[in-house]
Amino acid sequence: xxxxxQHPSTLSVQEGDSAVIKCTYSDSASNYFPWYKQELGKGPQxxxxxxxxxxxxxxxxxxxxxxxxxxxxxxxITETQPEDSAVYFCAASISGxxxxxxxxxxxxxxP
Amino acid sequence: xxVVSQHPSRVICKSGTSxxxxxxxxxxxxxxxxxxxxFPKQSLMLMATSNEGSxxxxxxxxxxxxxxxxxxxxxxxxLTVTSAHPExxxxxxxxxxxxxxxxxxxxGDGTRLxxx
Numbered sequence: 001x002x003x004x005x006q007h008p009s010t011l012s013v014q015e016g017d018s019a020v021i022k023c024t025y026s027d028s029a030s031n032y033f034p035w036y037k038q039e040l041g042k043g044p045q046x047x048x049x050x051x052x053x054x055x056x057x058x059x060x061x062x063x064x065x066x067x068x069x070x071x072x073x074x075x076x077i078t079e080t081q082p083e084d085s086a087v088y089f090c091a092a093s094i095s096g097x098x099x100x101x102x103x104x105x106x107x108x109x110x111p
Numbered sequence: 112x113x114v115v116s117q118h119p120s121r122v123i124c125k126s127g128t129s130x131x132x133x134x135x136x137x138x139x140x141x142x143x144x145x146x147x148x149x150f151p152k153q154s155l156m157l158m159a160t161s162n163e164g165s166x167x168x169x170x171x172x173x174x175x176x177x178x179x180x181x182x183x184x185x186x187x188x189x190l191t192v193t194s195a196h197p198e199x200x201x202x203x204x205x206x207x208x209x210x211x212x213x214x215x216x217x218x219g220d221g222t223r224l225x226x227x
Contacts (some may be wrong), residue, residue, distance in 0.1 A: 041221070046217065101154050103153070
């Protein structure tokens with residue numbers, strides 16, 4: 001089955017700096033890659049996603065890149081703010097019916 | 112948007128009690144709903160996948176008789192933790208998707224279950 005690895009597990013950045021979280025996957029059949037942000041005591045919220053026919057997608061300060069050949073995808077957050085502090089999860093999906101989640105990255109933005 | 116409501120948000124009860132958690136898709140019809148369990152500082156562990164009108168598919172190691180899932184309609188799925196014990200204490204999260212083709216999962220806000 002699919003195996004998703006996520007790094008780093010914890011990340012601290014100064015406010016205003018960029019943060020990058022990386023994920024790798026094992027199954028080349030995976031074709032959908034969402035990223036979720038989870039705040040303490042709440043459920044994960046979708047922040048951005050990318051499909052396998054696209055190499056990069058951007059939404060304001062958030063961007064995701066996908067390298068299908070290398071089977072890895074990354075989340076980039078620019079101009080970080082304290083409210084970006086949360087746990088971020090990547091996921092890979094085959095046909096949208098089964099999702100495989102990474103182990104999460106705890107991001108702390110230091111004011 | 113796609114809103115998923117989960118209720119209750121927190122339950123504290125005595126050992127031996129059965130607890131029902133509801134998951135509703137408020138503004139869309141969910142073909143599939145998922146139930147997850149999350150331990151502190153860990154990732155989401157898929158427990159089961161449910162499709163409306165059919166039996167849930169449980170992941171290996173998840174007791175079907177312990178965690179009863181009912182997906183009665185396209186907007187409602189329930190998870191019942193039967194005869195709960197302290198080791199069942201956890202954060203339970205549901206999610207729903209609109210359709211089968213690469214749709215994102217939309218998550219509820221979770222239920223914190225504490226068994227005394």
